[in-house]
Amino acid sequence: MRARYKPWAADLIESHPEIIIPDPENFRGRWHEVFGNDHPLHIEAGTGKGRFIIGMAKANPEVNYIGIELFDSVIVTALERVLEEPAGVPNLRLLRVNAKDLGEYFQQGEVDRLYLNFSDPWPKTRHAKRRLTHESFLKLYETVLPSEGEIHFKTDNRGLFEYSLTSISEYGMLLKDVSLDLHANEPEWNIMTEYEEKFLKKGQPIYRLEAQFQSN
Numbered sequence: 001m002r003a004r005y006k007p008w009a010a011d012l013i014e015s016h017p018e019i020i021i022p023d024p025e026n027f028r029g030r031w032h033e034v035f036g037n038d039h040p041l042h043i044e045a046g047t048g049k050g051r052f053i054i055g056m057a058k059a060n061p062e063v064n065y066i067g068i069e070l071f072d073s074v075i076v077t078a079l080e081r082v083l084e085e086p087a088g089v090p091n092l093r094l095l096r097v098n099a100k101d102l103g104e105y106f107q108q109g110e111v112d113r114l115y116l117n118f119s120d121p122w123p124k125t126r127h128a129k130r131r132l133t134h135e136s137f138l139k140l141y142e143t144v145l146p147s148e149g150e151i152h153f154k155t156d157n158r159g160l161f162e163y164s165l166t167s168i169s170e171y172g173m174l175l176k177d178v179s180l181d182l183h184a185n186e187p188e189w190n191i192m193t194e195y196e197e198k199f200l201k202k203g204q205p206i207y208r209l210e211a212q213f214q215s216n
């Protein structure tokens, strides 16, 4: 997701260090102190404008959430949405960082679940390593999740979904739940993302899977 350049975004982000944590490496292994409780921690890599992670945090106050996004111009919208919430969203924080550096911000087992929603498909074979379900990313996620931690993934992109099914199975993960049309029978717990709503309106099926790492 690219957004129009917003020259004011950096200043707004900087003025809310209580929401967009400016120095996340300092909290590696200590995120429970940031939230002030020992609730499970779920993160979303590529959180975009935050609709999903804010919705999840409001629906599940007993879980802590962190949304991770690469671009100021995108994450600033998530920040604005949090600021619009009358009671705030106390169980949510945002990080303006690259998901490829997750290991710098979380220690083994500190993240209880990882969400990937409508990740960039990188359709060219020579860009396969950039896909967030490439083997190298699965290896990275394994370093921050517990031994049987889970990844929950949604996409509209059939090519990326097929690639991810293969990549995840070849990595030795257990595929627990696979849907080729999530909205044919939408579960009541589903929280839509911006992209999900957009592609759903166009009549495209939404693919979803849950995958679990296996302890040896």
Ligand SMILES: C[S@@+](CC[C@H](N)C(=O)[O-])C[C@H]1O[C@@H](n2cnc3c(N)ncnc32)[C@H](O)[C@@H]1O
Residues within 6 Å of the ligand: 001, 002, 045, 046, 047, 048, 049, 068, 069, 070, 071, 074, 097, 098, 099, 100, 117, 118, 119, 120, 193, 194, 195, 196
């Ligand atoms: C296609 S958008 C989907 C946004 C949102 N998850 C949704 O479903 O509406 C993908 C988002 O992932 C972000 N992104 C891509 N690679 C990333 C990375 N390595 N680390 C953090 N964010 C990333 C992009 O900037 C973009 O906002």
